[in-house]
Amino acid sequence: xxxxxxxxxxxxxxxxxxxxxxxxxxxxxxxxxxxxxxxxxxxxxxxxxxxxxxxxxxxxxxxxxxxxxxxxxxxxxxxxxxxxxxxxxxxxxxxxxxxxxxxxxxxxxxxxxxxxxxxxxxxxxxxxxxxxxxxxxxxxxxxxxxxxxxxxxxxxxxxxxxxxxxxxxxxx
Numbered sequence: 001x002x003x004x005x006x007x008x009x010x011x012x013x014x015x016x017x018x019x020x021x022x023x024x025x026x027x028x029x030x031x032x033x034x035x036x037x038x039x040x041x042x043x044x045x046x047x048x049x050x051x052x053x054x055x056x057x058x059x060x061x062x063x064x065x066x067x068x069x070x071x072x073x074x075x076x077x078x079x080x081x082x083x084x085x086x087x088x089x090x091x092x093x094x095x096x097x098x099x100x101x102x103x104x105x106x107x108x109x110x111x112x113x114x115x116x117x118x119x120x121x122x123x124x125x126x127x128x129x130x131x132x133x134x135x136x137x138x139x140x141x142x143x144x145x146x147x148x149x150x151x152x153x154x155x156x157x158x159x160x161x162x163x164x165x166x167x168x169x170x171x172x
Contacts (some may be wrong), residue, residue, distance in 0.1 A: 001147075005139055005163040010121075010149055012041065013138040017119065019051020021089065021136070029086045029114075030054040035061050035104065038093030041150035041158070042121045046091060057081045059090075059108075061100055073103055080111070088113040093150045094122040095137065098130035105132075121149065122163065139163075 030037050032054055034043035049054055060076035090108060097100055101118055109116055119136035127143045141163070148160030157164075 001164045001166055003162050003164050004141060004144070004146065007161040010162065011045070014045045014121075015049045017136060018046055018051070021046075021047075021119070022051045023086055025050070025054070025089075026040060026050050028052075029090065030088045031057060031081060031086045031113075032091060033057045033059055033080065033083075033108065035090065035092040035100075037158070038150045038152065039091050039121075042093060043091050046119070049129045050080050055086075057080055057083070059104060061104060064099055073100060075104065075107060079108065080108075083108070083111050083113045085112065087115050088117070090116065090118045092118070092120050094124065094146070095120040095134045096124045097128050098128045098132050101134065102130045102132050122146065122151075128165070129137050 008060065013155070030052065032043070032047055034040060034056070036058055047054065058079040062072060063073045088108060090104060092101060105116060117135035120134045121138045123134055123137040123140050124143050125140050144165040145153065146163050146165050147157035148163045150158050150159045151163070153166055
């Protein structure tokens, strides 16, 4: 495992993003929606860094059927609060191909928010397959399989306070 982004870098960037979002959403009705499960660590840190009143909700979205292979996207919007007429920020751990975010933005927009934007911790720009970019991102990374700070491999490594690239022997 090779560390790509250390804990201090993540903390600093998340705090700065929180300040940027607080400025943008000052005096607005903001709802922040985390995408389970990968966004939980980022969501927890980010909502504390956004110093304006806001609601929090969750969406379950999963497209992985085994260790590293993407399958069909399964979405559960049961934990989503009423967002009609509110500014909504959709938060995820990683923007890879962009297909998950694209689908979620389409589905959430049907709930008639006033505005809808996306924020991600990591953006694999070279892996993007859709005509969409995240509105906010903390870091661009190369097209490596990464773990830590909420991201997992086989439901492990989410607890790591840094982002690391898994190497061949780690992927067993």
